[in-house]
Amino acid sequence: xxxxxxxxxxxxxxxxxxxxxxxxxxxxxxxxxxxxxxxxxxxxxxxxxxxxxxxxxxxxxxxxxxxxxxxxxxxxxxxxxxxxxxxxxxxxxxxxxxxxxxxxxxxxxxxxxxxxxxxxxxxxxxxxxxxxxxxxxxxxxxxxxxxxxxxxxxxxxxxxxxxxxxxxxxxxxxxxxxxxxxxxxxxxxxxxxxxxxxxxxxxxxxxxxxxxxxxxxxxxxxxxxxxxxxxxxxxxxxxxxxxxxxxxxxxxxxxxxxxxxxxxxxxxxxxxxxxxxxxxxxxxxxxxxxxxxxxxxxxxxxxxxxxxxxxxxxxxxxxxxxxxxxxxxxxxx
Amino acid sequence: xxxxxxxxxxxxxxxxxxxxxxxxxxxxxxxxxxxxxxxxxxxxxxxxxxxxxxxxxxxxxxxxxxxxxxxxxxxxxxxxxxxxxxxxxxxxxxxxxxxxxxxxxxxxxxxxxxxxxxxxxxxxxxxxxxxxxxxxxxxxxxxxxxxxxxxxxxxxxxxxxxxxxxxxxxxxxxxxxxxxxxxxxxxxxxxxxxxxxxxxxxxxxxxxxxxxxxxxxxxxxxxxxxxxxxxxxxxxxxxxxxxxxxxxxxxxxxxxxxxxxxxxxxxxxxxxxxxxxxxxxxxxxxxxxxxxxxxxxxxxxxxxxxxxxxxxxxxxxxxxxxxxxxxxxxxxxxxxxxxxxxxxxxxxxxxxxxxxxxxxxxxxxxxxxxxxxxxxxxxxxxxxxxxxxxxxxxxxxxxxxxxxxxxxxxxxxxxxxxxxxxxxxxxxxxxxxxxxxxxxxxxxxx
Numbered sequence: 001x002x003x004x005x006x007x008x009x010x011x012x013x014x015x016x017x018x019x020x021x022x023x024x025x026x027x028x029x030x031x032x033x034x035x036x037x038x039x040x041x042x043x044x045x046x047x048x049x050x051x052x053x054x055x056x057x058x059x060x061x062x063x064x065x066x067x068x069x070x071x072x073x074x075x076x077x078x079x080x081x082x083x084x085x086x087x088x089x090x091x092x093x094x095x096x097x098x099x100x101x102x103x104x105x106x107x108x109x110x111x112x113x114x115x116x117x118x119x120x121x122x123x124x125x126x127x128x129x130x131x132x133x134x135x136x137x138x139x140x141x142x143x144x145x146x147x148x149x150x151x152x153x154x155x156x157x158x159x160x161x162x163x164x165x166x167x168x169x170x171x172x173x174x175x176x177x178x179x180x181x182x183x184x185x186x187x188x189x190x191x192x193x194x195x196x197x198x199x200x201x202x203x204x205x206x207x208x209x210x211x212x213x214x215x216x217x218x219x220x221x222x223x224x225x226x227x228x229x230x231x232x233x234x235x236x237x238x239x240x241x242x243x244x245x246x247x248x249x250x251x252x253x254x255x256x257x258x259x260x261x262x263x264x265x266x267x268x269x270x271x272x273x274x275x276x277x278x279x280x281x282x283x284x285x286x287x288x289x290x291x292x293x294x295x296x297x298x299x300x301x302x303x304x305x306x307x308x309x310x311x312x313x314x315x316x317x318x319x320x321x322x323x324x325x326x327x328x329x330x331x332x333x
Numbered sequence: 334x335x336x337x338x339x340x341x342x343x344x345x346x347x348x349x350x351x352x353x354x355x356x357x358x359x360x361x362x363x364x365x366x367x368x369x370x371x372x373x374x375x376x377x378x379x380x381x382x383x384x385x386x387x388x389x390x391x392x393x394x395x396x397x398x399x400x401x402x403x404x405x406x407x408x409x410x411x412x413x414x415x416x417x418x419x420x421x422x423x424x425x426x427x428x429x430x431x432x433x434x435x436x437x438x439x440x441x442x443x444x445x446x447x448x449x450x451x452x453x454x455x456x457x458x459x460x461x462x463x464x465x466x467x468x469x470x471x472x473x474x475x476x477x478x479x480x481x482x483x484x485x486x487x488x489x490x491x492x493x494x495x496x497x498x499x500x501x502x503x504x505x506x507x508x509x510x511x512x513x514x515x516x517x518x519x520x521x522x523x524x525x526x527x528x529x530x531x532x533x534x535x536x537x538x539x540x541x542x543x544x545x546x547x548x549x550x551x552x553x554x555x556x557x558x559x560x561x562x563x564x565x566x567x568x569x570x571x572x573x574x575x576x577x578x579x580x581x582x583x584x585x586x587x588x589x590x591x592x593x594x595x596x597x598x599x600x601x602x603x604x605x606x607x608x609x610x611x612x613x614x615x616x617x618x619x620x621x622x623x624x625x626x627x628x629x630x631x632x633x634x635x636x637x638x639x640x641x642x643x644x645x646x647x648x649x650x651x652x653x654x655x656x657x658x659x660x661x662x663x664x665x666x667x668x669x670x671x672x673x674x675x676x677x678x679x680x681x682x683x684x685x686x687x688x689x690x691x692x693x694x695x696x697x698x699x700x701x702x703x704x705x706x707x708x709x710x711x712x713x714x715x716x717x718x719x720x721x722x723x724x725x726x727x728x729x730x731x732x733x734x735x736x737x738x739x740x741x742x743x744x745x746x747x748x749x750x751x752x753x754x755x756x757x758x759x760x761x762x763x764x765x766x767x768x769x770x771x772x773x774x775x776x777x778x779x
Contacts, residue, residue, distance in 0.1 A: 042536040044406075099765055111404050111535045115700070116768055118693055122761025125689070129754035246688070250547055253540045298484070302476075306555045313544035317529050320541065324533050 005160040006291035008152075012162045013287075018279035019272070020168040020237055023175035026271030027230035028248065029255035030182065030264055031223035037199035037262035038219040039100065041113035046227060046252065048124040049092060051245035053228025054235045055132040057084035058139045065141065073143035073166065078174075081232055089224045095120050096220050104216070128242050137240040140167055160291075167236040178229060179268055182222065186264065191218055199262060247309065251278070254312035258319050260326025269328065278311045348708050348776045355716055362719075368730055369723075375598070378605035380722050384715035385612035386674050390691075391698045391714035392619050392707060393666030398696075399705035399778070400627070400635045401659045404539040407526075407546025409691035411664045413553050413683065414522055415515030415671025420503055420566045420681050421559075422511035427502030433493045434486030435501060438558070441482035448475025490558040500561045508570045512615075512672045519668020520661045522549065527660040532653035538660075546688060553683035566681040573607040576600040608677060615673065616711060619666065623707045635659060636705075689757065694721065697764045703774025712776055717763075721756065728755045 028050060035043045043049075060080035070076045099116050145151075146169050149161030186192040191214075198205040198215045206212060231245065238244070255274045259266020284299035303310065319326060359377050366372025390412065397403040405411075452471045459467040491499045522545065530541035553560045560566060579585045579600035589599030626632050638645040638652050646652050675681050694717070702713020732752035739745045767774065 042540060044539075099769075102769060109402075109535070111402060111539075112768070114404060114536060114539055115696075116765060118696065119761045119765035119768065122689070122693065122757050122764065124761075126754050126757030126759075126761060129757065130748075130751045133751060134754075247547065250540075250544050253543070257537070257540065304555065306551055307548070309544070309551060310548050313541075313548055316541060316544060320529055320533060320537060324537070 002291045005158055006288045008158055008160040008162050009288050014279050014283055016164060016168055018276045020171040022272035022275030023171050024230050024234045025251055025255050025275050026268040027175055027178060027226045028252040029267035029271045031226040032252055033256040033262055033264055033267040034219055034223050038195060038215060041110040044114060044117045045121040045124055047245045047249035048121045049088065049224060049227040050231030051128045051242050052124045053084050053088040054231035054240055055128045056087045057081055057232045058132060058137060058240060060084055061139050071142060075140050075142045075236055077139055077232055077236055081229065085225045085228045088228050089221050092220050092224045093217060134242055139240065140236045142166065171233045171237060174229060174233060178226060195219065250309055251312040254316040257316055257326055260328045263326065263328050266326055266328035274312050274315055277315060278308045281311050282308050351712055351775055358719055375601045378602060378609060380719055382605060382608050382612060382677060384718040385609065385616055386670050386677065387698060387718045388616050388711040388714035389619060389670035389673065390667055390695045391702065391710040392623060393663045393670065394695050394699045395704060395707060395710035396663035396666065397660055398699060400639060401656055402639045403656060403660055405542045406539045406692060407542030408667055408695050409686050409688045410546030410549035411519040411522060411667040412671035412691050413549050413686045414518045415668030416675035416681055417560060418515030418518055418672045419508055419511040419569045419675045422504055422506050422514050423508040423570050424503030424566065425505050427498040427500060429493050430490050430498065430502045434489040437482055437486035441479050441486060444475065444482060445479045448472060487558045500558055508676050509572050512669055515672030516665040516669040520665035523661045523664030527657045531656045531660065546692060550686045560681060560683055563684055569675060569679050571679060572611060573604050576604055579603060612673060620707045620711060697760055700764060701767050701774055703776040703778060705778035706776050709774050709776030713774065724756045724759060725753060728752045
């Protein structure tokens with residue numbers, strides 16, 4: 001019985017939160033890694049793309065709510081998501097046209113593109129603040145729980161409870177769908193193959209008649225769609241606050257480097273690795289140890305939650321030290 | 334990058350004229366009182382002082398970016414680390430704090446450091462299959478020992494008079510001494526990060542420094558025994574006299590009267606002038622040293638490496654090592670600026686270290702001023718800092734002008750209310766425009 005309780009506690013406090021957080025990171029890291037693979041620079045504006053997109057989604061959600069349109073138990077934000085993606089994509093394609101294309105044509109060093117992305121980050125950050133403000137915003141409507149702690153206790157008779165929030169379930173389902181769609185697209189469709197070819201060898205791809213501008217546009221579109229989805233899911237799960245999206249940049253970079261920059265499958269794996277280590281290291285294991293028959297003195301918390309970013313940093317450093325191209329061999333240059 | 338570095342003839346008068354414009358801006362700020370300027374010398378000098386400190390930060394970033402092309406995205410962390418030095422070196426000792434757990438904390442930190450060194454040794458020395466288990470064992474045991482030493486000591490220190498102290502306190506040494514210590518702190522952290530992230534692809538350093546920056550700030554915010562966290566450390570001693578002491582000094586009051594100034598105003602201005610002199614002297618010495626270094630064979634080597642790494646490597650230069658060197662030196666300068674800033678504020682407030690303000694704003698200063706040129710970086714720093722402060726006033730004014738035709742209502746109020754955020758947009762635009770149309774900045778590299 002105690003063993004079951006321990007398992008349920010692990011599920012409730014570690015596995016489910018880490019899985020949904022990992023899914024959000026994975027979506028973000030997929031965008032970073034795609035941009036890296038095709039455009040060959042680390043996009044510092046990615047976190048703010050997520051924030052900007054989520055802000056758009058929130059605005060549209062409010063509009064829909066005012067019109068009385070909803071999805072019943074599901075959050076209205078899901079309905080607003082495609083519109084948010086479209087608006088953000090227009091903006092991002094605009095930045096590519098106005099900013100990045102110039103450096104791409106000139107074949108500038110990647111670090112110049114990184115600088116340019118910092119400029120874009122500033123603008124998007126300012127726009128998001130201007131449009132929606134800096135306060136914390138909750139925009140999850142509809143049902144809150146798929147099942148609550150009390151439901152679970154009543155069903156099973158265990159003393160430990162388990163709950164699943166709607167936002168967590170949606171995150172997992174949407175991420176699974178997005179990954180399935182993305183990998184199918186990359187592996188099966190003509191455009192996806194063109195993207196992979198371009199990422200593998202730019203010159204060879206050009207010689208085989210692949211239009212680079214088309215590939216780049218497509219990359220921005222997909223990365224933006226993933227970023228806005230990730231941003232919205234993160235906001236639904238944890239509430240929307242502009243500054244949090246700047247801070248999530250580090251775990252996202254860590255995830256994409258762990259998986260190997262430019263490697264989509266690695267980005268997904270990296271997202272979950274970072275999320276699970278973060279949650280496992282900052283969770284106080286005392287309760288579970290007690291169920292297992294130990295009597296611990298302290299909380300058995302390896303790191304306090306304020307240092308969760310240190311976890312992604314340490315993972316990053318370890319990977320850079322031992323395997324700079326990532327676990328699943330990404331690009332090195 | 335190499336194709337934008339070619340020196341073409343730019344007027345030798347450019348820098349002096351720009352500095353003159355800057356001086357005029359400050360004169361206007363001090364003497365005119367209208368919608369644009371405050372007309373207060375106190376304000377003007379306060380902006381100037383922080384501008385001078387920003388110039389020191391910009392020098393540090395310029396060494397990393399301008400000389401070597403390294404992107405440090407964690408300026409805020411090195412700055413905060415430097416800012417810790419005045420607290421640890423020059424605040425008054427906290428009674429009982431050291432006895433409560435000082436030696437134990439130091440021991441714990443040494444154990445932590447020793448664990449890392451031992452782990453590195455284990456990785457290098459232990460052969461074959463035992464490598465990973467040995468590494469894990471060393472790290473695991475070290476961590477347990479570290480926490481066993483560290484936790485009780487920290488609890489004891491934080492429990493010691495926690496309302497007014499609760500931290501380890503300082504040594505009570507002169508505050509000027511803490512400036513080089515701040516530089517040392519930042520240099521040590523930079524060495525650690527650089528050792529890992531340099532020599533890999535260029536973006537990795539940016540990402541790793543972004544991480545270390547956030548972690549250092551998180552440490553300052555949460556380790557109350559060290560920095561009092563969000564409770565802030567105030568009362569950091571000053572290298573210059575206090576305004577109140579000056580006001581009660583009859584000599585000073587008499588001299589202020591000669592100038593026709595009230596004692597309160599005169600003391601404020603005098604203290605700020607003293608600070609300006611101090612910061613200005615540091616800045617000039619740094620620029621002098623940097624210029625001398627840049628003109629020496631070492632400086633030529635650095636620029637050769639920046640412009641073509643492969644060629645420099647073929648000539649037998651150890652690129653990674655030189656990069657590490659310049660990264661550490663640049664970070665030390667940033668740390669020095671952090672110590673200076675905390676000294677000026679008389680307050681260490683870990684919550685105020687915001688990466689947008691202290692990392693990316695400094696970057697804009699360097700890029701706008703002219704990367705690779707020390708005078709340019711200093712000019713850009715003071716100019717951008719001036720504009721950044723004034724944008725707080727000018728932004729809402731501009732917004733009021735722009736929204737004038739709109740009907741009064743929620744939208745107009747919202748736009749007016751969020752006008753301060755326009756600063757970020759303006760800053761981003763300036764960065765992008767300069768990067769694109771004048772990549773060599775206001776005062777280009779010679």
